[in-house]
Amino acid sequence: MEPLSLLPHDAARALAGVIFDLDDTVLDHGALTEAAYGALFRLRETGLTLIACTGRPAGWGEVILRQWPLDAAIAENGAVALVREAATPVAGAGHRGGPPPSAGADRIVALGGLDRDTRRARRAELVELAEAMVRRFPAAALADDNDQRVTDVTIDIGEHRRVPSDDVARMRAELRDRGVRTLLSSVHLHLTRDPSDKATGVVRLLSARFGEDPTRARYRYAFVGDSGNDGVAFAAFAWTFGVSNVRAHLGKLSVPPRFVASHPMGRGFAEIARRIAALRGNGVEP
Ligand SMILES: [Mg+2]
Incomplete structure (x- = not known):
């Protein structure tokens, strides 16, 4: 694993999005810190698509997609892909000079899957x-x-x-x-009994929702994670990052992340986000 300082400038600038695990990557033992939450906004400000990719339940994926600055969420280790469906404007509701009438909140829908x-x-x-x-x-x-x-x-x-x-x-x-x-x-x-994993679930979503070619997607999306169920994504994507607590799980990973942060969990995620944002020309390195 290499330090974040070795992430090439061109690679960061060519990224279309960042996919990230939640538990012990963005979250510290289940808790969301201000640093980690703020890091999501900093990444988004550089034009990146953000996709959460977790083993947590579909019900949790729906909640964070409603509330966080995300474009999609993968839950249950790739088996469930959740996206936003724009609210339909209210027919005939005109406005004079002010903001357009609210069509209400977007819906969260699951792509494909079993009945x-x-x-x-x-x-x-x-x-x-x-x-x-x-x-x-x-x-x-x-x-x-x-x-x-x-x-x-x-x-x-x-x-x-x-x-x-x-x-x-x-x-x-x-x-x-x-x-x-x-x-x-x-x-x-x-x-x-679902054959999906984080890598296949993400690639299916990127192809179906974002029109990405699966091979190109490997280079256009970075992946950030920390442990065993992230291993397939560390193997599938070209630009992969671990928070420092990934070191405790290296024995269970056939492929380690390419880069590793010096801090654990949410602080490590914020460190990775800061580095990517700085290289994309919209962030300040400490
Ligand atoms: Mg994790």
Whole structure:
């Protein structure tokens, strides 16, 4: 991994957008700091498209896309892509000199995917498997964000619980034998039957929503992350960044990020954003 100072000027200027993980990348143990939130606005001011890409539930993706300065959100490790649909102007509502009449808030819609009944049936089976796992590995528990999920089920292994890595490995092996895919973040073990991951989910969204060629997108979008479920994106994108706490997860990453910040989590994200913004000519290096 290289320091941020080695990020080439031309690469930063050629970027169309930045894709970033949330937990322990933008968020500090789940909390959003002023520095990290402000960094999103600084990036956007340089003309970049911003896409959150998280293992968190679809319901959380919808909330942040409503509230944060984002263009899209990927949730549940690539299985759900959420975008804004512009509000329809009110027919016949004229105005005289003042601002146009408000058409209301944009809608948040999910792109493609399975119908609701199929998802429910798949999830019910995964919930049963996850419940069986946490009965056998009592250090683990079902994560408390499951009710907002639509495709996967999560077991808490590091958010409110501390689960030995041997237990996590045994759970993953048993689930694999039952044909269930598992993905690991710093806080959760995800059980899913959806074939998506953060890289395929992002590329599908970029192609469908932003008209990006998948190969060019590798160079036009940077990715920022911190742990195991970001590994596929570190491998897929050319300009990848880790916050400094990524160092604790290097053993689980087949490809590390190309650049690493000197600070962890939200401060590291702000440091990366500051560097990219400065090279794009719209930021001030400290
Ligand atoms: Mg993370």
